[in-house]
Amino acid sequence: MIIIIKQNVSKDQLTVFKANLEEKYNVKVNTWVGVGSTVLGLIGDTTQIDEDWVNAQDVVEKIKRVQEPYKKANRKFHPDNTVIELPTGQKIGDGNLCIMAGPCSVESEEQINYVAQRVKDSGATFLRGGAFKPRTSPYSFQGLKAEGLDLLKGARKVTGLPIVTEIMRASHIDMFESVDIIQVGARNMQNFELLKELGRIDKPILLKRGLSNTIEEWLMSAEYIMAGGNSKVILCERGIRTYETATRNTLDLSAVPVIKKLSHLPVIVDPSHATGKSSLVEQMSLAAVAAGADGLMIEVHNDPKHALSDGAQSLTPDQFDSVARKVFALKKAYDLIMAE
Ligand SMILES: [Mn+2]
Structure with a gap:
């Protein structure tokens, strides 16, 4: 300084x-x-x-300042990539692509079990699903809450897929005890009290980028969690708000190589929320792999037209299968090119 x-x-x-x-x-x-x-x-x-x-x-x-204001998240002080390993063996950031897939909201037992099995068959490594939903309108579906968590755990039992779901407040941490990866949504990226509490637990945290936050602010939020002693942070780029209205958000893919340079933390991309359109998910998933992302988070619904939230950006299980095939094929080619 x-x-x-x-x-x-x-x-x-x-x-x-x-x-x-x-x-x-x-x-x-x-x-x-x-x-x-x-x-x-x-x-x-x-x-x-x-x-x-x-x-x-x-x-x-x-x-x-001549040095970044974050230390624990900084690659300068931790040159090797962080690899986050779950007690169940799955790894994030080890060079393989992790795919988190599932519906925006958990809606019923049949729905979540069906989608979980289908995405697993297509190669997904984690089941995503919202139980507590931060919606822009108070009149929109707010999620099944505790019942949704139970349904996710049930789907995990059936499929073996670890579960990723969003927390909205610190007082719910006990309720999330058996969730495998706790997600902090874009709207809570700077809920510092929540981040501090999540820093005290020993569980991977998926930290989404805020709607209008810089990469430095995002890394400072990761620092909040890490400063408390929890170094298991996964970053997720989900699009930022710009003047563009053709897509829900603007997917900032350059954030992936920028993060890789600044930080040792794994970074994944969510093309569903970034674009808001199912027709754009395939190309942006492939682009994210080419940008060097450690994984993808994709919304998949059994019946997108009747989804209680985010139907327009959700893939059907068949569409997801096709995207996953292409993504894995591209990842193979990407690894070969990068190894040369
Ligand atoms: Mn959603």
Whole structure:
């Protein structure tokens, strides 16, 4: 971190400020005095430094970070890719493609069991399904809640697929005890109290990118979970809000290689919510594989026309089967090309 000091600051003021910085944040402060300007260079762990506090000091003109404000999620401090392994053996981030598939909402036992079996037969490695649904309208279907969780567990028993489902509030953590991967949805990406609580448990967290959040903000949210001691974070790009209206969101595929460069965490792509249209899911799934994603999350419904949520973006099991075949074929080719 670099701090530029105001022009009329006395030597004594500067000495006091430097001593404060060194004491408060345990960093080493180097000073460069030029003609008409003084610059401080801070060396050490600057992730803990409160920029607001620094900016509020009388002697400070401005500050500039030269290192990312996140540490645990940063590849600089953890060069190897993180591989998240479930107690049941499935791995995420080990170079294989993980596919999480299932309906937007769990609607009934028949529905979830049927979809689970079909996506498993097509190669999916996880069953997704919403029990608690954050809907834009309070009048829309809000999910089957606790009953939905039970139905997901039932489908896991039948198929063996681990389950991924969204949590909406910290007080539900106990209820999610036997969920395999807990999802934090886009709307909760910056629910810091929820993130802190999830940092205290030992369970993989799928952290979706917020609708209007930068990659740095997203990684800072991952840092919230990791700072509490839970390093099992999987990032999920699900499209961001732009001026474009032809698709539900704009899929930011460049986020995948950007994350890979900045962080060691696995990153997957959700082409369903990103595009909002089932007809676009295949191509964007293939594009995500080519971008280097560790996995995909795809909405699949037994009867999309009558789905209680997100029918327009849901694939039928047959369509999903066709997409999965192409995705696995492309992944093979991708691995060969990248190994050259
Ligand atoms: Mn959905």
